[in-house]
Amino acid sequence: MPDQKPDRNFLERAVSLADANALRMALFQTTRDPEIAAIPARRVMRGGSEAVVIDPADIERIQKKAVDFLIDHAGEPTPPEVSVAELDELVQMAEARTIAPSDLEMRRLLPSFGDFPHRARWTGPSRAPEGFSVAIVGGGFAGVAMAVQLEQLGIGYHLFERRGELGGVWSANRYPDVRVDTLSAIYQFGFEKHYPWSEHFARQREVRAYLDHVTTKYGVHEKLRLNHHVRSAQWDDDAGVWHLTIEVDGERMVEHTAQVVVTASGLFAQPKTLDVPGVASFAGDLVHTTEWSDAVCYAGRKVAIIGNGSTGVQLLSEVAARADTVYVCQRTPQWIMPRAGYGRPIEVELRWLIENMPCYWNWDKFVAGMSSTDLREQLIVDRDWIRNGGSVNERNDALRAVLEGYIAQQVGGRQDLIDRLVPDYAPMARRPVVDNNWYATLTQDNVELVTQAIASLDERGIYLADGRHLEVDLIVTAVGFDTQNYLWPTRYQGRNGVSLEQAWRDEGAKAYLGMTVPGFPNLFMLNGPNSQPVASGTGLPCWFEIWSRYIAEGIVAMLEGGHCAMAVRPEVCAEYNRLVDEEAGRLLYLAENGARKKNYYVNDQGRLQVIAPFTGERVFAMSAHPDLADFELTPARR
Known part of the structure; x- marks a missing residue:
């Protein structure tokens, strides 16, 4: 980074490296320049996906105006809060289209303005009862997101991680060139702004360092228990608590009691072994x-x-x-697909711009997720298109043509x-x-x-x-992971001694919103079955924030309502999974040309199990806030 005020040449390099749409949005939000507002942006189809395109001459105008702005205003703060009306206007400008009000509810949170865009709150002066505690199982992104939520609420918790360090998959995987395959701009929490990523797609070591940074900054580190492997958890209906048996340092077993358990053990916790003779x-x-x-x-x-x-x-x-x-x-x-910027460092000039152009970090994060917003359109099986000689639908077939050309060119x-x-x-x-x-x-x-x-x-x-x-x-x-045994190897027993394995024996893992199972009070999952939407508009860390808010708000509502336990109603869970199965039947995953027998998204029973077959907006609407009517509630004992 330059030690003094950058000169115009430096600024010109910086804006030339910026995403043009993100730069346009940051500049307009900051200046309200009508000339920037008048610059046309249009949506075009490229290789089966829609992209927002700005003409080169207009990009030059944006860049020149940005340089002029930065000469006098670099380093000025981003607004701490942005109104709903302004966000809705800006989001639609960024996407160059009119967006339905129901879809804007999720989108307006994606640029992550404000300190905690997905924060749970008490509705009044309430606080958790003395001695109330949550056990979080797993110290990856999901577990850390849950811990930060509880930290903000002042609810007691412990975060148990079976390895000797934080990270989850980013601790377990250290092979050559291991890195995220999602842009660093969206593989981060919305509450931690301007982390100085060094590459467009962060490497394992840097992701691990990010989690260490977050846990230290937000007070989680003091509640972290490393080398604590939760072996089993049993629900005690009489006492309204979970009894956990934990192996510590691989040597001794200890017992721990918590009113609520949140499992964040992840989808890729159990590696597959090579199953061949010899x-x-x-x-x-x-x-x-x-x-x-x-x-x-x-x-x-x-x-x-x-x-x-x-x-x-x-x-x-x-x-x-x-x-x-x-x-x-x-x-x-x-x-196997190319990604722009994969393996490339973030240039010094661009790093400076991210840190010094007001609002650019926010819109760069938003724009980075836009390419996945309409991904579901590539997955819908179009019967008319197939009858006329196509394979899946127009977008999917266009993507196939691009990828076939890419393979030929690469080899x-x-x-x-x-x-x-x-x-x-x-x-x-x-x-x-x-x-x-x-x-x-x-x-x-x-x-x-x-x-x-x-x-x-x-x-x-x-x-x-x-x-x-x-x-x-x-x-x-590199044969992957066992993605069907959720929460394994921890064994959970709910009411009447029923284990999750027994509850899921016939059809595989099922949960309500991917987070909770009938008969297992006060047990919540992060990234459980049918949780992540097929078209999300953002990376997994943002969804961990959304889901952890849902869980935290559920705990708050339970306590404020004078209850000690909540378990999703069987009929509510069944209806959600009926919708999942119905919607999954429309998508490519279960179609004949959809590789359903070669796909970890589909379980042994032929059911879509890993992801939710809905748009990100629909999943967000369902999981933004809990409805206590969905749960059986147990009154607190006086």
Whole structure:
């Protein structure tokens, strides 16, 4: 950063690196310049998605006006609060369209004006009863979001994390080039402004540092209990409490009592093991990506990477740069997509602009999420389009054409690779993977794409189904996680001793709004089954803020109403899941060309389980604030 006031050349570089739409919005909000308001922005279709486009000549005008503004006003504060009417006006200007009032309720919160855009509050002078406590299980983003909510309310809690540090998946995953595949601008909490990210897509170490920063700044660190593995939790209906059994430091068991439990153990807590014959006989190193450490050596070795999801795609380029030979074992082709700015540092000038242009941080955050707002349109199966020769719908087929061209370009037109890399299912049917030079790396002389199934392992390597033997001394398993056993390995028992496994035995995991289950009072989940919407308009940290507010407001309403326990009504949960199943039937995930048998979104019973098949606006409307009529309430004991 410059130590003194930047000169015009520096400012011109800074605004040239900015997102033009975010810069336009920040400048207009700050100056109310009618010339900026008059600059046209239009929505266009690009590769199956809508984008807001501004003509190059108008972008130059915006940039010049921004430079003139910054010369005299750099570093001025962003307004602490913005009215609802102004936000609605600005959001529609940013999106270059008229937005229904019901959809604006969520959108006006996404730029994250104000200290805590998703904060729960007491309705009066109430406070939690003495001795009331919440147990939060899991120290990733979700657990930290819940802890900050409780901290603001003054409700007692402990945050239990089974590892020796915060981070969740960002502690467990340390493999080469591990990073978020969502822009840093939206992979952050709305209450923590202007964190100095160094890259457009933050690396693991920086994400971990961010969580440490948040927990220290907001007082959570004092309530954190590391190396505390919650093994089981049992509901005591008579006492109205949960009894937790916790393994501490892997050595001793302790008991803990809490009135409420919030599980934030995450979707990717339990790694899958490589399930092929002969694994135990392999004499080399076999490492799941969650077990990676600095001790793993791949330089000069013969390496097999099994799996081509986000993890396998991220690490290949770095491993191939130093290994002697790399076999990339692909079971199912993926749609792997480019992302602008992926792997690129945030330039010094842009970093300065983010910190010194009033309102730019907010609108950069908003614009970064806009590309996913209409994602659901790519997933709706259009029967008329299919009858006329299409595959899914017009947008999805346009995306397919773009991605097929991208694959061909990345592999230099090599048909032998193209034939094995283009999936036989539609784009977006599975979670999209971001390209980290994966396709191009397959063309290197020391890299081979292997699409034959793995039959077995022996002490020297891998036998393929056609009998070929790959001699390797390091096998990296990037085979994913068990996403069906929610909250595992902690065992929860609700009323009458019924476990979650028993409650979910027939149809897989189900919950109301992904957060609570009938028969399990005062037990809430973050990122539970059918929670995250298919089109969110923002990153997961924002949803953790939304869901944790719902839970915190539920606790507040329960206490203020003189109750000690709340459990969602069975009929309410059943109706929500009926809507989930009905809406899921319209989407690509369960269609014949939707890879439903190769998709962790769909459970073994053929049901969409991981995500909510709704728009972000609809999920927000359902989970913005709890309705106590949805719950069976137990009066507090006098």
